Amino acid sequence: MMQPMGRxxxxxxxxxxSGKGGVGKTTVTANLSAALARLGRRVxxxxxxxxxxxxxxxxxxENRIVNDIVDVVEGRCQLQQALIRHKAYPELYVLPxxxxxxxxxxxxxxxxxxxxxxxxxFDFVLIDSPAGIERGFKNAVAPADEVLIVTNPEVSAVRxxxxxIGMIELLEKRPPSRLIIxxxxxxxxxxxxxxxxxxxxxxxxxxxxxxxxEDETVLIAGNRGMPEANSxxxxxxxxxARRLLGENVPYTHSNPSQGFFKxxxxxxxxxxxxxxxxxDE
Amino acid sequence: xxxxxERLLGRRNQTGSRNVAKERLQLVLVTDRxxxxxxxxxxxxDEIIAVISKYVxxxxxxxxxxxxxRQRDNWLVADIPLVRAIQSGSVSLxxxxxxxxx
Numbered sequence: 001m002m003q004p005m006g007r008x009x010x011x012x013x014x015x016x017x018s019g020k021g022g023v024g025k026t027t028v029t030a031n032l033s034a035a036l037a038r039l040g041r042r043v044x045x046x047x048x049x050x051x052x053x054x055x056x057x058x059x060x061x062e063n064r065i066v067n068d069i070v071d072v073v074e075g076r077c078q079l080q081q082a083l084i085r086h087k088a089y090p091e092l093y094v095l096p097x098x099x100x101x102x103x104x105x106x107x108x109x110x111x112x113x114x115x116x117x118x119x120x121x122f123d124f125v126l127i128d129s130p131a132g133i134e135r136g137f138k139n140a141v142a143p144a145d146e147v148l149i150v151t152n153p154e155v156s157a158v159r160x161x162x163x164x165i166g167m168i169e170l171l172e173k174r175p176p177s178r179l180i181i182x183x184x185x186x187x188x189x190x191x192x193x194x195x196x197x198x199x200x201x202x203x204x205x206x207x208x209x210x211x212x213x214e215d216e217t218v219l220i221a222g223n224r225g226m227p228e229a230n231s232x233x234x235x236x237x238x239x240x241a242r243r244l245l246g247e248n249v250p251y252t253h254s255n256p257s258q259g260f261f262k263x264x265x266x267x268x269x270x271x272x273x274x275x276x277x278x279x280d281e
Numbered sequence: 282x283x284x285x286x287e288r289l290l291g292r293r294n295q296t297g298s299r300n301v302a303k304e305r306l307q308l309v310l311v312t313d314r315x316x317x318x319x320x321x322x323x324x325x326x327d328e329i330i331a332v333i334s335k336y337v338x339x340x341x342x343x344x345x346x347x348x349x350x351r352q353r354d355n356w357l358v359a360d361i362p363l364v365r366a367i368q369s370g371s372v373s374l375x376x377x378x379x380x381x382x383x
Contacts, residue, residue, distance in 0.1 A: 155302050159313065162310050162313060162314070163313065166353075192300065195299055195302050202303075203307060205352045205353045
């Protein structure tokens with residue numbers, strides 16, 4: 001079933017990390033993996049959060065786990081025997097974390113070996129990093145060809161993202177990093193009460209690859225264990241996937257830096273009234 | 282009415298928490314990235330000013346020494362205006378004895 005594709009040179013290992021916990025790394029990994037699979041790419045995602053396994057749950061494969069990453073590392077099974085094929089996305093496989101071990105059960109070198117094996121078979125290998133800057137993070141970024149930094153438009157998340165970017169710049173391999181800003185509330189940005197995508201990109205000075213709006217369907221999809229393609233967030237993930245493939249996809253939503261004419265239109269169309277008073281402030 | 286123009290020019294709500302957040306982040310990241318606490322930066326500034334003052338008179342009230350972010354690099358940027366040697370009262374650097382009777 002998993003014959004080598006014979007074009008591993010172009011295959012990529014992408015680590016999703018953030019520093020701060022709770023910003024949506026796992027949902028980003030799950031939804032981005034699904035989006036790439038929908039685009040016809042073969043995807044393997046690795047849960048590197050040993051001890052706090054969750055990618056399996058978000059992707060709805062939790063009941064089919066037989067072996068995990070530590071079983072592979074410790075030689076109790078072959079890599080192929082630990083991979084779980086997604087039922088709705090036959091091109092998507094999950095390598096689950098061990099639940100009853102800790103981060104030290106896998107070394108960065110072992111992680112590199114697993115990622116290399118998967119790189120030979122899959123177009124994309126996505127690694128879901130644990131929060132923090134310790135061993136688990138080091139494991140997750142060791143094999144990375146590129147890194148996606150997930151943050152929220154929130155001071156603590158942005159600060160931690162900056163720290164992580166600094167640490168990635170110190171890695172020997174120096175994989176390029178791009179930014180995903182998750183859970184943006186466009187309406188709050190418009191009111192001047194939330195950092196915009198541009199603000200965050202300015203502050204962190206790294207390239208943006210996606211803006212994901214706050215969207216309750218992300219939670220609902222997690223409840224069901226089935227990524228949602230057609231929601232606003234689902235579309236944002238589709239766009240990120242296409243940008244990963246090198247497409248130039250314009251930013252359609254949640255980008256609050258509006259041009260003069262857009263503001264003009266909004267001001268006179270009356271839609272401005274919905275966001276509160278236009279004239280009295 | 283002014284807020285109408287502010288909105289049109291996109292300068293709405295400068296005092297909102299969005300701007301506060303941005304400013305606070307920019308400041309704290311200077312410290313985070315350089316690993317220099319604010320007191321140390323202040324001490325360094327004072328010493329730089331003291332050293333330069335030993336050689337040339339400087340306009341102390343216009344000195345600006347700041348750590349700035351340019352892309353992801355830290356820069357120490359200093360604007361230190363020198364006091365012109367010949368001003369009202371003709372202060373001279375060389376301690377010359379020219380009498381001034383203006």
